[in-house]
Amino acid sequence: DAEITQSPRHKITETGRQVTLACHQTWNHNNMFWYRQDLGHGLRLIHYSYGVQDTNKGEVSDGYSVSRSNTEDLPLTLESAASSQTSVYFCASSVGQGARQETQYFGPGTRLLVL
Amino acid sequence: GENVEQHPSTLSVQEGDSAVIKCTYSDSASNYFPWYKQELGKRPQLIIDIRSNVGEKKDQRIAVTLNKTAKHFSLHITETQPEDSAVYFCAVRKYNFNKFYFGSGTKLNVKP
Numbered sequence: 001d002a003e004i005t006q007s008p009r010h011k012i013t014e015t016g017r018q019v020t021l022a023c024h025q026t027w028n029h030n031n032m033f034w035y036r037q038d039l040g041h042g043l044r045l046i047h048y049s050y051g052v053q054d055t056n057k058g059e060v061s062d063g064y065s066v067s068r069s070n071t072e073d074l075p076l077t078l079e080s081a082a083s084s085q086t087s088v089y090f091c092a093s094s095v096g097q098g099a100r101q102e103t104q105y106f107g108p109g110t111r112l113l114v115l
Numbered sequence: 116g117e118n119v120e121q122h123p124s125t126l127s128v129q130e131g132d133s134a135v136i137k138c139t140y141s142d143s144a145s146n147y148f149p150w151y152k153q154e155l156g157k158r159p160q161l162i163i164d165i166r167s168n169v170g171e172k173k174d175q176r177i178a179v180t181l182n183k184t185a186k187h188f189s190l191h192i193t194e195t196q197p198e199d200s201a202v203y204f205c206a207v208r209k210y211n212f213n214k215f216y217f218g219s220g221t222k223l224n225v226k227p
Binding site for chain 2: 030031033040041042043045048050090094102103104105106107108109
C-alpha cells in the first residue's frame, strides 16, 4: 500500500550537531510539507515543496533546510541543532487542488530531543 | 497569508452529548476546509472535509458546516463517545495554493 514514512521515529542529539530527518512517500504526490508540533502552538509550517527542485520557507524556517531531488523524498536538516528545536516533527504530502483526495496526509512523526 | 482561529482550546462533554468546535478564517479566497483528529502520540488524520461550494457535509456522527459570508466553519460531533477524546485541528487552503493553514487545536475530553 502507498504510504508516507518518517525516520528515525525518535532521535536524541546534542546542541550544535547537524541532524537530518527523513520523509518518504510512495503516493507520487507533488506537494510535501514539514511541520513542527509543540504544546500550545499546534502545527507550524517549516518548509514545503511543490515538486522536484522546488523548496519554500514556511513560518518557522530559521535553522532548517530541505532539498527535493526526487518526488518521493523531502529530508529536513537542522544545520546546528538547538534546544529550542526539541519538538515533534511531522511530514505531510498532498496531490494538490482538483484531485479527488486533495487533503494532506501525515507521516507518523519524529520525536527529536536536543540536549 | 491566512489567519485561522479555532475555539475553544479545550472542551469537556459528557458521553452522549454533542460537541461543537468552530474555526474562523480571514481570506475569502479560501476554498477547502478539512478537519483532522489527532489521538495522543499519533499523527493527525482527516475525519471530514468540505469545499466552498457546499454548506454542510455529514458522515455518520460528525458533520461540518460552512458559512462563507461570515468566514467560519464548524465541526459537530453528536452522541459523543470516549473514543472521540482527542485533539481536533481545523485547516484552510486557499484557491490556487497548496499550502494549508492550521488552527491551534481543540482538546476534546469525553467523560464516560
